[in-house]
Amino acid sequence: MSTSNAPAPARPQPRSPTDLFLSFTWLALQGFGGVLAVVQNELVEKKRWLTNEEFVEDWAVAQIMPGPNVVNLSIMIGDRHFGLRGAMAALAGMLTMPLLAVLALALVYTQYAHYPQVVGALRGMGAVAAGLITAAGLRLLPALRRHALGIPVCAALAVACFILIALLRIPLAYVLPSLGGLACLLTYRKLKP
């Protein structure tokens, strides 16, 4: 932000909303099984629109906000550079081509759904996909290591949430405000002002 001294070496930036659209389209189309694995690599390592530190901060906010994380992230980055137009361009890039790809795949699947091999293949992929989602949760566990509430309280909250949602099938609309609110409140009391 400072205006003094020599100009800082030019940071790569998206050149236009079109650039944002094309970049996020390309990013999204690489993301088989989810974009999260690709997004850091593409934005930080290749495009260099963000440093690693900026990426972590943005990612934290993208996770706090409701809605798909990668979609939130694209909105935030687009908004920062070109305002609402940028946000819409990045969002459209993230969704348009992948949406067409998903529909095409669904139509192809309908054509071949009477082959038992195709049904079987999809059943196998579904079983793997369920495992991948579980793993995505398990990979976040280290984030609890330095949690203000301590590991036992975190574990109790997590187990309670799992029982309510997975075993008792209580609607999320009840669980999230009550249990989530409790968790935030407990954390608030533990954090230093």
Added chain:
Amino acid sequence: MNTLHAISMQAQDWLHLFLHFVSLSLLAVGGAITTVPDMHRYLVDQQNWLTSEQFNTAIAIAQAAPGPNVLFVALFGWNVGLNAGGGWAALLGMACTMLGLLLPSTILTSVSTRWGHRNRDLRAVRAFKQGMAPIVIALMVATGWVLSSAQHGPRGDWNLWLLTAVSALIMWRTRLHLLWLLGIGAILGAWGWV
């Protein structure tokens, strides 16, 4: 998705579909995937607009295709529309689920992003971020559980459960690209091993 599951959708049903996804949008902390158990409860158990098989197929297809995982939500709407009678209804269903799920969260994100970035050291912001962490993690594990028990069924196919558990373990513990796992799952399924 091959099974015929004819339903009839009135204008108020479309509105319900839209509003239900609107209500889920602001609850989708930690990603759309954390609302999957509730979507299953609503679309399959309560309204009977989708079969359990269609529900799981939609997620598997969205996982197999490139792009954000949230697109399974578009397929839910698409399939509800197909069940209700065809192409235009499918587009309408897709608009209901996708716009419903994305509009509120998108608006909220655009409005509050700058505020959140400016106030990231605020006690309340940190408390929310940290406090939600164990809940978000448990929700993701619960999602895997709900998906498994929905598709592996009451018959208790041990080999499907095993495949799920092994792929979770590999994904958790190694850096193997998930495309390999999905590919292996497809081959095992096509050969009728699982």
